[in-house]
Amino acid sequence: MDAQPTTPTRPTVVDGLAGAIGNTPLIRLRRASAATGCEILGKAEFMQPGGSVKDRAGLGIIQDAEARGQLTPGEPGIVVEGTAGNTGIGLTLVANARGYKSIIVVPRTQSREKLDFLRMIGADLRLVDPKPLRDPGHYVNTSRRIAEELQAQGERVIWANQFGNLANAAIHEATTGPEIWDQTGGRIDAFTCACGTGGTLAGVARALKARNPKVRIVLADPMGSGLYSWIKTGEVKAEGSSITEGIGQASAAPGNLEHGRDCIDDALQVDDPTALAQIFDLQQHEGISLGGSAGVNVAAAVALAKRMGPGHTIVTILCDGGARYQSKIFNPEFLREKGLPVPSWLA
Template structure:
C-alpha cells in the first residue's frame, strides 16, 4: 500500500497543497494583470482593450473630423514650398494653395462670407426663391453658384463675353443663370458689374416674381476683406510659425491683399506687402505714384476702354472699398507682362508639375522678382488662386507647347521678358 495521510476532514495533504497553490496563483495573476492594465492606461484616459488603444472620446474625435457640406471644406488650405522658385532665388517661396477649396479657388472664402452675412442681415432666406446676382470674370461666380446650390438659393452671373469657356461651362453645370455682356468700362451702365446690380434691383421692384434679389457686390462688400483677415491671414501666420518677410499677391476686388495684410501686419510690423499687377490695371501706378492714371484725371471717370490682358481675375482701374481698406499697408508694386506670366506658367509645369491659372502665374513672377531684389534668406508667401483647367481656352492656349524636346527656359530669361512687347490686345477691357 502506498503511503497516505488524511487530515481531520479526510483531505489528503497533496490535494490540499494543490488547492492552495491554485488559489495563490490565481490571485497573483489578477494582481499582475492589474499592474499591467494600470501601465496601459495613458495620460489622456485611453486604455488598452479589444486589441487596441481606446480613448473615451474616440467617437467624438472622429466625428469632429467630419466636415458638414461644401461649406465645411472651405479654408485651411495647405501652404506649399515652390521648389523651383525657391532654389533659383535663394528665398523660401511659399504658396497658399487656394485651388484646393471645394469650388477650386480663393473666391470660395468670400462667396461664403457674403452669403452668410446676408443671411445674418435677413437679406436672404433659404428655399424661398431668393436669387444672388453678381458681376464677375468667372471664379467668384463659380463659388457663388456652388454656395447658392448648397444653401437653397439661385445664382445669376453676369460676365464679360470673352471669359474663358471653361468658367462659363462650370457656371452652367452648377445651375447658375449666365448672362454674357460685351466688355465695357465701369462707368458704362452695361458693364457686367453694373448689369448684375441692375438685375437685382429689377427683381426687387417686380412684385410678380417670387423671391428677392441680392447683389453680392464683391468689389465693395466688406465681408470680402474680412473673410481673409479672419481666416486666410491667421492660417498663413500659423502655417509659417510667424516667419514671413514678404506677402505678394495681385488684386481684383482687393479683398485678399487687404484682409491678409491687415492681419499679418498687426503680428509682423516689418512685413512687406507687394502688389502683383497685370497690363491695363491702374493699381500699379496708384501704389507706386499715388495716382491711378494721369494726375489731371479723376479716378473712375475714364471712358476709353482699358488695355486687355490674357490674365483673368486680377487687375482693375479703380480703387474699390476692399482695396482701399488695405492700400496704406501695400509697400510696393510689380508690373507683370503677359509674356512673363505665360512663360512662368510653362516654367511651373516643367519644373514643379504645377498647373496654375493666369493670376497665379502673375503672382509667381512678382514673388520671384522681389526675391531677387531683396536677396536670399527671406520667406515670401504668395497665393495659388486657381488651377490652369479654368484657363485652357484662353490663357493656356497662348502658352504654347510644354515640355517635349525643347529645353526649359531658365527663370532669369522669364524675368527679363519685361523689356519685350506684351501680348496684350488693345481696346478691350481688363476682366477685373
Template structure:
C-alpha cells in the same frame, strides 16, 4: 485685432471632417515652390487656393459675402443672389448657394474663358453673358448685375465694394498663412481684382504680427499690364496702358475693398513673365495654375530678389490651369497674342 489666436483657428478642409461644402472652404495647403525658392535663395510659398471645393480663392469671398448677408437678414431662405464676375466668384457663389438652398444669377463678360462659361452652366447658375465694356460704361457686367438686383429685389453680392469680402480673408486666409509659416513671413504678394484677397490677407497678417509683437510682412500688389493699380500704388496714378490675357485681375479704380488697405509696394508683371512661371510650375513641380497665379509667383520672385537670400515670401495660387486650357495652353491662341508656346504644346 484677430478674434482668435492663430493656434485656435478652425482647421477646415484638410485636417478635419466637414459638415457640408461651405464648411470645407479654406484650410488649404501652403506649398514651397522649389524652383522659385532655389533661384532666389529664399523660401517662396504658394497658398493652394485651387484646392478649395469650387476650385479657387473666390470660394472664400463667396462664402464670406453670403454668410454676412445671412447674419444681416438680407438673404432669406430660397432667396436669389446676383453677381457680376469674371467667373470664379460666380462659381463660388453658385456652389455655396446650391448648398444653402439659394438661387444664383451670374453676369459675366462674354470674353472670359469657355471653360468657366461651361462650368457655370453645368453647376446650375442662371448665366447672363454680356459684351465686355469698361467700368465707366453702364453696360459693364458689374452695373448690369446691380440693375438686375434693383429690378428684381435680389441680393447683389457686390464683391468689389462689399468689404465682407476682405473681412473673410482677414479672419481666415491671413491667419492660416501666418500659422502655416510659424509666424515667419517677410513678404506677401498678390494680384487684385476686387482687392479683397490682398487687403484682407494684409490686414490678417498685420493683426497676427501685432499680436506676436513682431514686424509685419511687407505687402506687395502684383499687377498685370492693362491695369491701373501699379501706378496707383507707385504714384497715385490710375492710368491704364497695355493689356493682358489674364482674367479676373487688374483694375482701373480703387474699390471699397482696397480703401485703406496695407500696401507697401507694387510690381507690374507682363504676360510672358507670368506664363514662364505657369509653365515652370506645371512641368517642374506638378502644379497646374491659372494666369493670376503666374503674376503672383513672378512678383514673389522679384520681391525675394529685392529682399535678398534667407527671406520667406508667401503668395496665392488662385485657381487651376484647366479653367484656361483654351487660352493659356492653346498654341493657336498664344501665337495670336505673340506669346511664347511651351515646348510640350508646340508639337
C-alpha cells in the same frame, strides 16, 4: 530631398460645403525658392471645392447677407453678381448649398471653361459684351441693375457686389491671413498677390500686419491695369495689356482694396511672358497646373525675393488651376495670335 507627408490639420469630417472651404496647404515652390535663396510658398487655393480662392469670397458674402437678415438658409432667395467667373462659381456653389438661386453676369470674352462650369453647376448665366466700367452695359452695372429690378418685384435678393462689399476682405482677414501666419509659424517676411476686387490682398494684409507690422505687403499687377500706378503715385493709370482674367483694374481702385491701402507697402508689375514662364515651368517641373493670375503672383514673389535678398520667406496665392484656361493660356493658336511663347510640349 522632398518633404515627407505630414498629418493634415483639417478635420477628418467637415460640415458641408462651407466646412470644406479654407485650410488649404502652403506649397513650397522648389525651383523659385532655389533660384532666389528664399522660401517661396504658394497658398494652394486651387484646391478649394470650387477650384479657386473666390470660394472664400462667395462664402463670406453670403454668410454676411444671412447675418444681416437679407437671406435665410432654406428659404427662397437670389444672389446676383457680375464677375469674371470665379466669384460667380463660388457664389453659385454656396447658394446651392443654402437653397438660393444665382444669377451671374459675365463678359462673354472670359474663358469657355469657366462659362461651361457656371452652366454646369446651375447658375442663371447672363453673358454681356465687354464694356468700360462707366458704361451701363458693363457686367458689374448690369448685375446691379438686375438685382434692383428683382428687388422692385418683391424678390428676396442680394447684389453680391464683390468689389465694394467689405465682407469679401473680411473673410480673408478672418481665415486666409491667420492660416498663412499659423502655417509659417509666424516666420513670414512678405506677402504678394494680384488684385481683382482687392479682397484677398486687403484681408490678408490686415491680418498679417496686425500680427507683425514689419511683414511687407506688395501688390502684384498685370500690364493693362492701373493699380500699380495707384500704389506708386495715387493715380489709377493703366499701360499696356494682358491676357489674364479677373485681376487688374484700369479705371478705379475697388472698395475692398481701398479698405486695405494703409497696409500695402509697394507694388510690382508683371508682363504676360514673365507670368506664363512661371506657369509653364511649374507645370512641367513641379506638376502644379495653374491659371494666369497665379503666374502673375509667383513671378511677383520671385521678383520680390530678388529685391529682398536670400533668407526671406515670401507667400503668395495660387488662385486657381490651369484647366480653367485650357482654351487660352494652354492653347497654342491663342498664344501665337497674341505673340506669346508656346510651351515645348504644346508646340
